[in-house]
Amino acid sequence: MTQIAHQIDPLPHTPASPAPLHLIVPWASARAPACQNLLPTLALPALQALLSEWSSEPMHTGSEWGLNAPHEAASAAALGWAERPDGCLPLAAWHAAVADTPCAWFSPCHWRATMDGVTLWGVSDLAATDAQALLQALRPLAEADGLQLHFETPTRWRAEGEPLRTLPCASLDRVWQRPLHGWLPERSQTPAARTLQRLQSEAQMLFYTHPAYDRRTESGLLPVNAIWVSGTGALNAAQVQAARGAGVATEPRLREAALAADWPLWVAAWAELEHRLQTDWLPRAHAGAALRLTLCGERNWQTWASPALATAPGQGWLERWRTPLRRRAPAPNPATLLASL
Structure with missing residues (x-):
């Protein structure tokens, strides 16, 4: 366990x-x-x-x-919570008790390319030091897109910013060790979808050249080469307070x-x-x-x-x-x- x-x-x-x-x-x-x-x-x-x-x-x-x-x-x-579209449940804001600010989880993970497509794998034993270093490396790119990053756990970071308010994203439970085809937001959906997909692409290039990538590879561990975005949306102060006493x-x-x-x-x-x-x-x-x-x-x-x-x-x-x-x-x-x- x-x-x-x-x-x-x-x-x-x-x-x-x-x-x-x-x-x-x-x-x-x-x-x-x-x-x-x-x-x-x-x-x-x-x-x-x-x-x-x-x-x-x-x-x-x-x-x-x-x-x-x-x-x-x-x-x-x-x-x-009021009825919300599929993929727009503000789980990250709920978990952190953040009011009036759109949030999402950024989960560092490993995307493995095969003949059948790209599959998402969790990264076990991601050291806190490596996670912090990866987050700090990604921070300037996120801030350029209006997103602030906060460390929650080594494999779950919280992002805050307006692009996350109404962006539908698939739960990590849906894609865990499964092919990603059909689960990523369509770039044509909204400007926010294009922003987040561009940031995911930039994160892939950034992480591939990061020292943490080589350290994990040399140790026989799956390297972090991507982020998954989920739990998007915002809650007002009354909703946060009600959730705490539910x-x-x-x-x-x-x-x-x-x-x-x-x-x-x-x-x-x-x-x-x-x-x-x-x-x-x-x-x-x-x-x-x-x-x-x-x-x-x-x-x-x-x-x-x-x-x-x-x-x-x-x-x-x-x-x-x-x-x-x-x-x-x-x-x-x-x-x-x-x-x-």
Whole structure:
């Protein structure tokens, strides 16, 4: 787990109490055949109990070709953001609690050219010193395009500037170790798209001649030769403040394993989540806590609400009547449900 977590940047999270009210689970399922074959073998009695006792909300359907992953769309809905175009969820601004300034993540990475096209690979063990040096080298070029760079982690930098306000960009989860064809913004879309693609091209040339490139190559590590842009957009001060108190948390372990295609580790992560549901979430729901659980795959996501939300204070009689009827059918089998995400 440590090695994978080091290679894959953690999910953004909202500062919340130690006992969050809404748990979002990215990569609860994946379309990879190896994952689909494992679904019937998972022992998920706590999830089965939750599906039986809690009320289901309508499934949100999408495509694996959407720019934002389902867990990002679910986070946006949970945080109360207005409807935004695909690829324009301000995740970088949310993560940094930056108000009134468009932000994005710049992820240093490795683009590998093959006969089938260019594939994005994460850069493991990128030293902080090398990351800082690469960021400093890129800074003048970014500033010439109206962008300010800030160091967050060695493999995730934050850019701030007006070109990032409405530029649709694909999530890093969508392109991780996948061909990039079809995922890059079209240069003809907007001036901002042309600006960012030019900066990406300049970064490629700059990084190729940087001493960090040779150091990593000589050490047998993938050199940094590109940046990926994602998480674009802006939040106002009220949205930032509301997000900080939303009680939303994300469960990272399944995502880390799935992006690494480590399916035994993914099964182990499900076992850990099962234990959390059994010892924490179900008892809290039985004690009357108002909780939500959202399961996300590569296409779809769905939320379940604890019984307390069916009679939450302030609900009108019509809403109290409707809420228990959200799920009329019997609770689905967990494996069947996960396969549908």
